[in-house]
Structure formats: structure tokens, C-alpha cells
Amino acid sequence: MPSLRHAFLLTAVRELGRSVPDIARTRGSWDACLERIREVCITTLGMEYDTLARFDARSVVGLFAHPEQARILARLVDERARLCEAHGRYADALADSVYAGQLLMCSRARFGLPRDARAADVLEREAGAPSPLPFAGE
Template sequence: MPFTRHDAVLQAVRALGRHASQLAEAPAAEQPGPALQSIREACLAALGMEFDVLTRFDARSVTGLFSHPEQVRILARLVDTQARVLHAHGEVARALADSLYAWQLLTASRARFGVGRDGHAADALHGALGGLPPLD
């Protein structure tokens, strides 16, 4: 039986679900190290790629690696979770950079896949952060 994009996305969502409790507790973790490690493990399990590698590239390029917008949303959620962990531990500048990157991922996903849901999420994040510069 052929492995379809839908199957890949379903598998990614299930893998993310197995890490859901750890990710939900990550921002409240006493130490950031284990929380950040759980984010990396969730990314590898859900997307099959290293979190640190994906986040080194611009959002448009990373979005181009995925065949479905849900995969981009998963990465954006993981980046946002990392931002929350960093913010909770006083690393505000890094947290803001991650929030900006999560927004860029959602915006790039909307541009590539034309999915309004990503646009609404990006617009909400944009408003919450007090206005971010537009993507070039």
C-alpha cells in the first residue's frame, strides 16, 4: 500500500501526541534543559528532522521542505513552545526571536499552501507581539 502525504501527516500528529504532556509542562519546568530536550525529541519523532537544524534556516526555506501545512504548524508550535520556555527562564531576547520565527513559519505556510488557518494564527501572533516587520 502506498504511503501518502496524509499518512505522513497523521503519523506526525500521532508522534506529537505522544509528547503532548511533556510539551504542555515544558514552560513551567524548573530547569530549561530537560524542557528544551523534550522539544527536540518531539520534533525528531513528529517530523523526522532535527529541531536545531530546521531552525537554522529561514522560514520560507524550511516550509519548502514539507509537503503539508500541518507539518509546518507542528514545527511552529514547537518553536513557540521553546519561546515560552525561554521566556519563563528570563531569556526574553531569545524568546522573542523564537516567537518571530514561529510567526514567519505560519506566514510562509500561508504563502505556500494558501491555508487561511495559518494566516489567522500568524495574524493573531502578529497582533499579540505588537506588530512585527513584514516578510520580504
């Protein structure tokens, strides 16, 4: 059973890796990008993005059985922050960036630093490292 869960998580991480470039390409369109983030969340985590984003980070991370799931959601929240920044919604971008950081912090608190660090390595290897946000005006 653990190998089945591991295979499911790797599939979810790989799906995120395939989807992140699509999200980045659609950043010009608010609705299309937001819809893509929602689709990826359902595909990878089996839960709705809007529902998860309504709760505090600690409660959301408590729903997950593995740190990779928390990292996937943090990556999607970060993508939404990038979308908000690209559309001049700086307060929303800041709120999403803070929430993504809280998800990661709660993941480390719940799963422990070694497991969360391994999850970060898996996510970066399979989905790629997130590109840095450009500063406003660049």
C-alpha cells in the first residue's frame, strides 16, 4: 500500500510539472489562468482550490497525509500570486505569497524537517524549480 501512495504522489507531482508551464503561458488572461490552477488542483490533489484557500494553512496541511501534497498546494498558491502580480493586484499577490509560506511552514511543523526537505527535492526534481518573481517595473 505505501508504494501505491508513493506512485500516486509522484503522478500528482509530475502532473504539476506538466501543468505549471501551461499556467505561466495563460498568465495574460486572468480567467483562463485561474481556471487552469483550479483544474490542476483537482487533478493533483483531488480537492477544489477555492475550498482549500478559504481555510488557514494549519488546517489545510492537517488534511494531507504527505508533505508533497502541501508543497503542491503551496506551488499553486504561488502561481496565483504571480498571476495577481501580473495583473496589478498587489495586495492579493502578497496575501497569496504569505499563505504559500504558511503552508510550507505548517508542512515542516507537521511532517518534520527531513520529510518536508525530501518532499521539496521531489517536487523540484519532478516539477522544476519555480522561477523568481520579477520586481515591479522590470
